[in-house]
Amino acid sequence: MPKFLLLKHYRGGPELHHPFPPMDRWAPEDVEAHIAFQHHVIALLKERGEYVGAEALTPVRTWVRYGGPDAAPVTTDGPHPETSDLVAGWFMIDVESRERAIELAAYVSSEPGPAGEPLYEWIDVREIMSGSPAG
């Protein structure tokens, strides 16, 4: 039974199906519906015995690297190119097949956006290698 991450992005990925404003500019009821859908996905995965985990990430990104001997870590908060990928969160699932993972990703992508219309968001489907701590 392979495990997959269904990654959601703040930005990056293929060209959008249709442009939409950031969520903080949506009508409050659309925001509620969107969030409720995420909870619904989690409940669905749990009910089907396919749930491993789900997390959300803040968009604040700090790049860190080794500074060299006796030097402090080097960090940068940007600016980052607007096109760079920024992961927003993920569902981790344990399913029968890759086909099932793709089916679930498409369902996640049907999440409601402004005016309750499907968002058609691109979902990044990544298989987790077995032998890794989670796999």
Added chain:
Amino acid sequence: MEGSPAVTPDEGALRVLVPRVLAGLVRRGEDFDTAEDALQDALVEALRTWPEHPPRDPRAWLTTVATRRLVDARRSDAARRRREEAAAAEPEPEPEPGAVSDEGDDTLFLLFCCCHPGLSPASQVALTLRAVGGLTTREIADAFYVPEATMAQRISRAKAALRGRPLDRPGDLAVVLRVLYLVYTAAHHGPPDRVDLAVEAIRLARALTLATDEPEARGLLALMLLGHARLPARLDAAGRIVPLDRQDRGRWDPREIAEGVRVLQSALARQTDDRPPGRYQVQAAIAALHADAARAEETDWPQILSWYDELVALTDDPVRDDPAAVLGRAVAVGEVHGPAAGLRETERLREVLGERHRWHATRGHLHELAGDLPAAAAAYAEAARRATDVAERDHLVRRAAQARANGGVTS
């Protein structure tokens, strides 16, 4: 504990009792679903209390505690339905079921329930490990690296799917064999406190051979034993994969090899003339030939190739139906008729397996045999990109780097 020795069965002994107790409950008319739940409760209770208070008769203890749970469950159901009714006479927990059935029959009966063709493979595996293997939900969840609640839900969905289906007819043995093999191949090198699924699968397959004369059940057990025997040599001290031709064969388990060969022989002896040996027996025969070679150079490749010929002849369209067999055969062809012939064989699989790491890894190996190290390096790199296991990916990256270095590739 005056006089009689304290019975403190280890977990293994406890698990052996699970299918027997459960089959007893179901045979006396309990619903499979609720009986299995009740027994799971009893099992968890046993793991908790037996170390301090070992029962005299573990099987009777499990049956009694599970029965009490069933009675409790029925009582609370009834209470819900007719709360106003005065408490009826308490049903006494029933004693041991009268008809003590044969252990093998119990195992087979439950395997047919758990491996019902109407269930998904994941459900069949989970249910089998719990109801026949006697593992707790937590142990199964840990073995598959999923949350306990997820595994519990998977099991309860499986049981819900079984509800209302007749469980008294003989099931599909081919499905049972496939489920046991799935359990075996799902085994990882986990931490030692985790249940070893390979050992569990071997235990279940051994129990199955007590219940049926079907040669393929023995073929499957032999295949597992022969594969498991090589496991100690598969990884080096640093956890790196060691390919078959470089393994220290002194580390193979001679006891398991001997048992595997013996079981295979008994399978082949049971095989009637009118049909050829099935896929598990054939694969076990190939594994036995590998086990038989004291050194990699002594491997009887012509004999292995002829078994692969039998294996691919079992399906009408082997490239579609059993590409793994065709790929394995390509390696044998490469050894017998030369790597160029082996590579030609892999070409037939490009469409079906071209996106799988094993196809590229096999081609890397054949290119290496041919002395074409740049091609080998490229194929291993392609394989590494597609690997779905960390140890395997690392192994393939190493092979690619070695081939590149030895082949003088600079770019």
